[in-house]
Amino acid sequence: MASDEGAYRQPSIDVAGLSALLDGRYRDVRQLVRTNLAQHHELLLDAETMGRDEFRDRVRDVVVEIAATGQTALGLPTEFGGGGDVGASVAAFETMAFGDLSTLVKIGVQFGLFGGAIQQLGTETHHKTYLPGAADGSLMGCFAMTESGHGSNVQALGTTATYDPATEEFVIRTPDEASRKDYIGNAARHAQLAVVFAQLVIGEESHGVHAFVVPIRDGEQVLPGVRVADCGLKMGLNGVDNGRLWFDDVRVPRTALLNRFADVAADGTYSSPIESVNKRFFTMLGTLVLGRVSVGGAGVNAAKVALTIAVDYANRRRQFASSDDQPESLLLDYGQHQRRLLPLLARTYALHAAQEVLVDRLSAVFDGDGTDEEARRALESRAAGTKALGTWHATRTIQECREACGGAGYIAKNRFAALKADTDVFTTFEGDNTVLIQLVAKGLLTGYSSEFSDLDQLGMVRFVASMAVDSVIERTSVHKLFERVKDLLPGGDEWSQEAGLLDPNYQQAMLRFREEHLVSGVARRLKSGVDDGMEPGEVFSRVQDHVIATGRAHVERLVLDAFIEKVAALPDGDNKVALGLLVDLHALSVIEEDRAWFMEHGRLTAQRSKAITAEINDLCRKLRPLAGDLVAAFAVPEEVLRAEELRSW
Amino acid sequence: MASDEGAYRQPSIDVAGLSALLDGRYRDVRQLVRTNLAQHHELLLDAETMGRDEFRDRVRDVVVEIAATGQTALGLPTEFGGGGDVGASVAAFETMAFGDLSTLVKIGVQFGLFGGAIQQLGTETHHKTYLPGAADGSLMGCFAMTESGHGSNVQALGTTATYDPATEEFVIRTPDEASRKDYIGNAARHAQLAVVFAQLVIGEESHGVHAFVVPIRDGEQVLPGVRVADCGLKMGLNGVDNGRLWFDDVRVPRTALLNRFADVAADGTYSSPIESVNKRFFTMLGTLVLGRVSVGGAGVNAAKVALTIAVDYANRRRQFASSDDQPESLLLDYGQHQRRLLPLLARTYALHAAQEVLVDRLSAVFDGDGTDEEARRALESRAAGTKALGTWHATRTIQECREACGGAGYIAKNRFAALKADTDVFTTFEGDNTVLIQLVAKGLLTGYSSEFSDLDQLGMVRFVASMAVDSVIERTSVHKLFERVKDLLPGGDEWSQEAGLLDPNYQQAMLRFREEHLVSGVARRLKSGVDDGMEPGEVFSRVQDHVIATGRAHVERLVLDAFIEKVAALPDGDNKVALGLLVDLHALSVIEEDRAWFMEHGRLTAQRSKAITAEINDLCRKLRPLAGDLVAAFAVPEEVLRAEELRSW
Missing domain, CATH: 1.20.140.10 (Butyryl-CoA Dehydrogenase, subunit A, domain 3)
Structure with a gap:
């Protein structure tokens, strides 16, 4: 900034004031996070000393504990236990990056990706059914978008969800190895539900990528038709259980479609307030x-x-x-x-x-x-x-x-x-x-x-x-x-x-x-x-x-x-x-x-x-x-x- | 390189020929290393699955096995089991970097730093006593130069080796925490000997940094007066046992001085073919x-x-x-x-x-x-x-x-x-x-x-x-x-x-x-x-x-x-x-x-x-x-x- 060189005087910083300025309007939230970080600081040591599964469970437990302080669900609607303030939720998340980052990413997967997808792509029934558990961490979920063969090109995903009007169900299928879901956080160990992104097929027609709620585990038991593999050791973030998912004609009810932007009637009639397939796709992706x-x-x-x-x-x-x-x-x-x-x-x-x-x-x-x-x-x-x-x-x-x-x-x-x-x-x-x-x-x-x-x-x-x-x-x-x-x-x-x-x-x-x-x-x-x-x-x-x-x-x-x-x-x-x-x-x-x-x-x-x-x-x-x-x-x-x-x- | 743009024709590479060109005069050595790497490739997996001490021992064992193929001691003199070819030794080392790098660094510590210091700073008795074991890996050693408080500034090391003419011994001492030896490979678990760099003191006079052979372990037992601490988990290279060393008035005989560039007579008379203290120091550092x-x-x-x-x-x-x-x-x-x-x-x-x-x-x-x-x-x-x-x-x-x-x-x-x-x-x-x-x-x-x-x-x-x-x-x-x-x-x-x-x-x-x-x-x-x-x-x-x-x-x-x-x-x-x-x-x-x-x-x-x-x-x-x-x-x-x-x- 312009300054008169001649008059330059070395400033003396008021650290507390500067800190408050950086914390800004979300100061209280950030202070809550600092308190939580200090309380769970031993996670940083656990990351070095615990075995992989032990540390994953430890991180899950801490995430649930932190959820109880109200820190993690700030972005979810208040009527479902959230804080209704998306800005506060981001402030909390980014401050959490001062500490163990597996915990940070687990929080992002559970509350941001999984909870966020339910909230933003789903409608009232989905909200009532899933958001309370998502918000307090009692219902763990994952966000199954990325596939091994399709990273950045989500529009080309290979997983299909074919509507069967006879039973009013969607049939979720992984057609080939390139289409297995990959790197999915929470999938290898903890998630009960997956929000699965798949090509919606009705009759002969494909309607593009849509999101479906698919149960993948009951407790620790993987459900029939679902196959899970562990991504194994990673460079870092080993407190997060990334996994791969395959679906072998897994049937979910018609209501499993997160139907805020598109719906399928019992007879298989497709409807959407957004006309263009592409535009619909990018609207859904906007949740990212x-x-x-x-x-x-x-x-x-x-x-x-x-x-x-x-x-x-x-x-x-x-x-x-x-x-x-x-x-x-x-x-x-x-x-x-x-x-x-x-x-x-x-x-x-x-x-x-x-x-x-x-x-x-x-x-x-x-x-x-x-x-x-x-x-x-x-x-x-x-x-x-x-x-x-x-x-x-x-x-x-x-x-x-x-x-x-x-x-x-x-x-x-x-x-x-x-x-x-x-x-x-x-x-x-x-x-x-x-x-x-x-x-x-x-x-x-x-x-x-x-x-x-x-x-x-x-x-x-x-x-x-x-x-x-x-x-x-x-x-x-x-x-x-x-x-x-x-x-x-x-x-x-x-x-x-x-x-x-x-x-x-x-x-x-x-x-x-x-x-x-x-x-x-x-x-x-x-x-x-x-x-x-x-x-x-x-x-x-x-x-x-x-x-x-x-x-x-x-x-x-x-x-x-x-x-x-x-x-x-x-x-x-x-x-x-x-x-x-x-x-x-x-x-x-x-x-x-x-x-x-x-x-x-x-x-x-x-x-x-x-x-x-x-x-x-x-x-x-x-x-x-x-x-x-x-x-x-x-x-x-x-x-x-x-x-x-x-x-x- | 200058090329006539008009005449440019896409070349077709002879891969085998190019590979031979890259391998150069040390092709045989590099091929030997490739064979050793292929044989021990499971080290890369062991690095991920084994506990720290288990993997350290595994790396040590492989290093000894590889030593038996003649790969690792190429730079040591032939009369002590080496290859007498420093260029070949570098070629072998750098090719080894294709594989597990803990093994590479362990080789560098044992044969390059420890063996190299004995060879280049020592004289005939040292060579005869230590080089055969250094060359076949049966005598593990470490190179104790760096101190916590003195990384790049070796001339300012704090460890002292004070000559006691009464017993014809040097007394090795760590005077303060800044002078503890730090990050020393092989020190935490495997080394029997340390080449310790210390300020040589005779009477009131300091003669600058010299190197001494100091026993630190007998089998797994740390010797009296020596204290060892493990540097603990590192970002990588966890197959190498880096440690810290403290010396509490450890006595070693007068012959422990690696005396190629300077010697101390029984009565404490100091002599060196190199007059300037600084020049002597840099000559010794040349071994680096x-x-x-x-x-x-x-x-x-x-x-x-x-x-x-x-x-x-x-x-x-x-x-x-x-x-x-x-x-x-x-x-x-x-x-x-x-x-x-x-x-x-x-x-x-x-x-x-x-x-x-x-x-x-x-x-x-x-x-x-x-x-x-x-x-x-x-x-x-x-x-x-x-x-x-x-x-x-x-x-x-x-x-x-x-x-x-x-x-x-x-x-x-x-x-x-x-x-x-x-x-x-x-x-x-x-x-x-x-x-x-x-x-x-x-x-x-x-x-x-x-x-x-x-x-x-x-x-x-x-x-x-x-x-x-x-x-x-x-x-x-x-x-x-x-x-x-x-x-x-x-x-x-x-x-x-x-x-x-x-x-x-x-x-x-x-x-x-x-x-x-x-x-x-x-x-x-x-x-x-x-x-x-x-x-x-x-x-x-x-x-x-x-x-x-x-x-x-x-x-x-x-x-x-x-x-x-x-x-x-x-x-x-x-x-x-x-x-x-x-x-x-x-x-x-x-x-x-x-x-x-x-x-x-x-x-x-x-x-x-x-x-x-x-x-x-x-x-x-x-x-x-x-x-x-x-x-x-x-x-x-x-x-x-x-x-x-x-x-x-």
Whole structure:
């Protein structure tokens, strides 16, 4: 943020105030979670010492105990024991990522995926029958969507649910090995019910993917016609019982169809308020948005744990003498060490702010009447993009922090082993990050307009190719964006070369310019590929890196906007000054990381590019004395930090 | 490599020939290792199913069995049961990285560190007493250098060995908690002996760090005065029993000193053929070079396993339909997927070539009479740099390959779980990578000249500051390098803007220019910092990112040179053409990754920078059909690939 260099005075952080600011409107919920985490902190040790099945049962028991505190069902309707507040439910979930992550994921599977599917895809009878048990954990369920042969392409699932009008039943079948359900959490050991996604077939006609409630166990006994296999040891999250499921003509009553968006009458007549098969499919898939918002937030909070430990260690640990008559320097006094950790710390704050905005949008859409389809699709896109950035950030940050703690970072009790192993799958579950970023780009290129929401990659290529590039730009929200860029650049191109690097208008204008330029470039390339007679799949493959860069640029811009706006709204004071330094560090780091692109596109001179690097180093030096307080404000409970030795130098 | 675009014909790879080329002069040794790996492949499963102590004992037993095949002691002298061929020993070690990595590290600890220390720091009596047992594994030992409080700064170790002339014994003592030996492989369970690094004290005088043979166990019984603690569960490598050691005035005879470089007479008179304390220290530390060469090579080979699985999977697995009437595309047909995997594949080949050169240099130095100190220091620098690049590459490649396999990559039996967890510590053990890269830069800045070899960071700052920048450049090998750059750029600056991107002279000249520019820049900044009166530690901290960039640039140049030279020397044919594509992809990827720097320093125009990106995409498309053969040539034994399901789509 703009600051008068001459008047710069090192701020002093009010840690409690900053912590309250981060906790925001869900402070009480987050504090409840902290209390629960502290109470069950020994789970982190159990994960290392217990056998697999023992630890799975232990995690299940703790999940049920925590459910009794009201923490886990905050998103379910109040009349069924829930809290009726989706935002609070996400806040609780992401805070839970400070602790054992098997417990976190088990909670996500039970209350988010299973409970959420019943709530959002089912109707009153389903709610009454299943939600009370789902909410208190007495009825364990699983969410059986993914198949071995169909990960990201859910529309191509192979499992079938064929309606038999004679008995008014659906017959659930796994036709081949590629169609077995795979990686399903809760399936290997605990789930009594499965919400199974399958192609609905009536007579000769397929109506696309629908969800059905299918009992799979009675107590510990697997039911006839169902086959279950354990996915076995995983890299991490071994407290979650992931399994595979096969269905051999399992019959369920007609009421097993979760029928909010489509129904089958006794005689086999199909009806749905949503006409298009594709649109119906994407409406149902929209229920995944909650999972994505939750996982992205969890990634950011896992990164907070890693940074808390690594910054604290770097503030205590000495290495090499800085001069012959002085003690060895603290690790964090080294420029390189600051460079490794502090931009990641700034990005963590930025992603936290972006997550807050996302959760607000989520609440608005969920509390609304659901008629604003464009808002819903914009939410889905934002959730997809924030999830991808948040989870990639977790992987990168945890790795960097582990290396920054040297050999000690490799010892399990110092937390990084589990943090790394458990979060690793975040980048590919609840939607593969690369696929999600493409989804963001697709939304951008089609302006979230309803008639194009259900397009796949090739549909997108054809759609874009069918229009003039200008009209693509005009249709998209990017057009409006770029108008704003022009407003922000009063003097035109020269201005952006002269503006202060710490001017937020400059920082935002840079990211907006990049986004607009990438969108129009990708539209042009898609169009000219098709115009040149290339096959759409080939066109897509060739332009794919450009598509992904576009999606990323869009989300990066949203993140920076969120962070800048959050800090700008704060009352003046030292905390605002400190967060302003983080905004600058984050914004300039994002620009620096892609400075080659900005130079290639005439937005940075070589000299200015070097000035950005120098400014980042300067910001790191200013933030260095604040780093300890900045991680303390995350308020990760002492009990779950462990790492006693790392933290006692 | 330069190729006539018009005449380009897709080559067809002779896999067996390529594999033989990669195996090189140590083909027989590598085949022996492959046989041993296949025979003991069930270790990979044991790592997942056995309890910790059971698996540790299992690994020890296998190590002893493998020792009996002659594989593990290739580097020890023939008269004591070894092979007398250090190059073969490295080849065997790095190939072993295809399998269970606990076994690999246990081998490294026993034969490389423990056996190697006895051999290189000891004299005839030590050799006769210990080497036969070290070589056949009947005498297990450990290498007790690292202390909790002193990781990278070995010169500051706290353990003392005080000479008592009355009894002609050394008294080994751990003075405080920071000086306990830590992370010591083999210490927690199996080692009978420890080679302990300690400050030698005679009377009031300290003579610096020396190595002593100290018995720590008799069978399973820990000896009096020694305290052992288990480091406990680690992120990976749990088949290795890492431990902590404390010594409470443990007495060992005068002959326990490994006295090749220094000795203590019965009356306490100290003598050494090496006068300077620092120089003596670094001579002893030179024994670490073998470990670094070995670990770097192991990292590259672990990356080969990950790439073999991920490329094979991407060649089988389909995702989304490429057009309505066609089957889903193969993952590797996607441009983004090619971008993710193929540059990493090219870099793996490049690092393999660089490792070959390094091993040749190692053999030359070890087989020589040891008098060419500059050659030895250049080797140490090269080993440090190659280790850092090879192990960072392993971390990055394994992560990318895991994500490229989606959820399946998270299941332990698909190999990535162990690969990731076990290799993670490679970046920080046997020298922290960041510290090693600084070592490279130091060597570069001081021209590997003997009188400066023992300088620490601050010594380096003072040394550089004491000279004119021109003389720094002139002293260094970089000067000669840059002369060669000028030769390579016949038309001067314009030439490099016009040369073909696929001209190896161009590629090499770019990396040489970067290196020379960074060296002179860093010298200038160090000097002006000191001239401005800044404290040397502060100067170093501020310039540290520049120092590290310099070290990396140097090693990147060495890697590219090695790869280009290797391929240039091949007979004409399809394999040469295919490897030529890999050279181009690697060289341009390295330039692309740092294209911002090249633009900032006037070596790339925006247009040419974009052309490099386009060329990389084109190279990826050309390499795509060859990718399967290129990983097959690594010849990772089927038995250790596991991942049966991933590999049977």
